[in-house]
Amino acid sequence: MVSRVIPVESFDLVIFGGTGDLARRKILPALFRRFCAGQMEDGARIIGAARSEHTTAEYRRFVAEAIAEFNAGRSCETGTLDAFLDSISFVQIDAMGDTGWSELAGLMQPDRVRAFYFSVGPSLFGPLAERLHQHGMADSDTRIVVEKPFGRDLDSARALNVTLAQHFDESQIYRIDHYLGKETVQNLMAVRFGNMLFEPLWNSQYVDHIQITVAETVGVGGRGEYYDKSGAMRDMVQNHLMQLLCLIAMEPPAKFDPDAVRDEKLKVIRALDAVRAEDIVRGQYLAEAEKPGYLEHVDDQTSRTESFIALKLGISNWRWAGTPFYLRTGKRLRARTSEIAVVFKETPHSIFEDDGGRHRNILTIRLQPNEGMDLGVTIKEPGPGGMRLIDVPLDMTFADALGPDGEDVPDAYERLIMDVVRGNQTLFMRGDEVEAAWAWTDPLIAAWEARGDRPQAYESGSSGPEDALMLMHRDGRRWREIRP
Numbered sequence: 001m002v003s004r005v006i007p008v009e010s011f012d013l014v015i016f017g018g019t020g021d022l023a024r025r026k027i028l029p030a031l032f033r034r035f036c037a038g039q040m041e042d043g044a045r046i047i048g049a050a051r052s053e054h055t056t057a058e059y060r061r062f063v064a065e066a067i068a069e070f071n072a073g074r075s076c077e078t079g080t081l082d083a084f085l086d087s088i089s090f091v092q093i094d095a096m097g098d099t100g101w102s103e104l105a106g107l108m109q110p111d112r113v114r115a116f117y118f119s120v121g122p123s124l125f126g127p128l129a130e131r132l133h134q135h136g137m138a139d140s141d142t143r144i145v146v147e148k149p150f151g152r153d154l155d156s157a158r159a160l161n162v163t164l165a166q167h168f169d170e171s172q173i174y175r176i177d178h179y180l181g182k183e184t185v186q187n188l189m190a191v192r193f194g195n196m197l198f199e200p201l202w203n204s205q206y207v208d209h210i211q212i213t214v215a216e217t218v219g220v221g222g223r224g225e226y227y228d229k230s231g232a233m234r235d236m237v238q239n240h241l242m243q244l245l246c247l248i249a250m251e252p253p254a255k256f257d258p259d260a261v262r263d264e265k266l267k268v269i270r271a272l273d274a275v276r277a278e279d280i281v282r283g284q285y286l287a288e289a290e291k292p293g294y295l296e297h298v299d300d301q302t303s304r305t306e307s308f309i310a311l312k313l314g315i316s317n318w319r320w321a322g323t324p325f326y327l328r329t330g331k332r333l334r335a336r337t338s339e340i341a342v343v344f345k346e347t348p349h350s351i352f353e354d355d356g357g358r359h360r361n362i363l364t365i366r367l368q369p370n371e372g373m374d375l376g377v378t379i380k381e382p383g384p385g386g387m388r389l390i391d392v393p394l395d396m397t398f399a400d401a402l403g404p405d406g407e408d409v410p411d412a413y414e415r416l417i418m419d420v421v422r423g424n425q426t427l428f429m430r431g432d433e434v435e436a437a438w439a440w441t442d443p444l445i446a447a448w449e450a451r452g453d454r455p456q457a458y459e460s461g462s463s464g465p466e467d468a469l470m471l472m473h474r475d476g477r478r479w480r481e482i483r484p
């Protein structure tokens, strides 16, 4: 299968935080891969900006090293790296002062898209927006890209929205949730709204429950200081899992257009029920062999921050009333695996004498690794000897479907950065959406803090605390296994 690459128009992309970890691991390798794919027209320019002092030659070396480390194994024609590096320059800049701003403004070319990627902490969003405005770079051709965390509660998110709105229209603000750029997440919409098969069954009449799992094997590592102030609820549920939930639960938008899609997602968030205390399980991982436990990464040895959370949610609308959604995410779990499982109701009655029981279909959407989907269906066990039924998966692994280059599933950042250049906000969060997600999250956190709840300890390499299993067992249901 030949993939279609449509070149985007020429652009200037400035990366504030150009020497930071995200630029190194994600943004620069993603740009390189789009360059290799022929998507960046001649003349596109990337300008790294950071507080530290570097020459352009030094910065290009930094970029080359980042690509060598984080683009390993991806093929690209010889000579392409040099051509890519030619498009890169560096400006030393002080977000809070005057250094570098005139130089940056002098580099901007008229009549082309300019994007400013704020790959910095949220405390710098305001000063950066202000400086762009002062130096005449905040005109209608300008787009800004802001990373998470977008606030740590409703008040701080609102304040950020107000600050950005002083200089930019909502149509110029691209709030990144990189989960929306994942290939399989986009496929969720294709599957739901590009097929007739699922829609009639996509409701509480046929769906028993939905599980969303985002399990990681990594621990908090060197991010302890940030993480301990966030926890899994703020770091993962308020954004990534919430977005997955929205895409799985939303009504069909009238068209695949930014506001139509985001309006429908917003309705889901606003229809979420408050979560009862007994429907939340929080955990903190313990040390294992030479791997440190959660508390070894953080200063506060009495920390009650969760590195794992499981929740049971309800959505009060016609489509979903009565169908529970179970969400869980955590660090240092048994395997790195993210999936959504739509578990359909059992057949009402078995007509087969030899059949042990009733059967159910499960549609599993694997976000990572091994991106793809399978639909569990019941068939006759092959061979003579009666009508015994077995459940087998109808498997569609995207790598197979994409052909010989199938392992090249694009990284989320590739898609998202090109969407910024194209001016397509469909896969970015709107300000009201982020605020609605915080408005739902805040009271849950406030309630467990007021109760003084402590997270339960769980073994590294496990599936999380025992009580998380009970969250489903007590409803007569089971989590799908977390396995590699």
Ligand code: BG6
Pocket (backbone or CB within 6 Å): 148, 216, 235
């Ligand atoms: C980030 C979180 O947004 O997403 C991290 O801050 C988490 O804590 C990461 O590890 C997970 O992303 P991915 O793409 O590896 O699933």
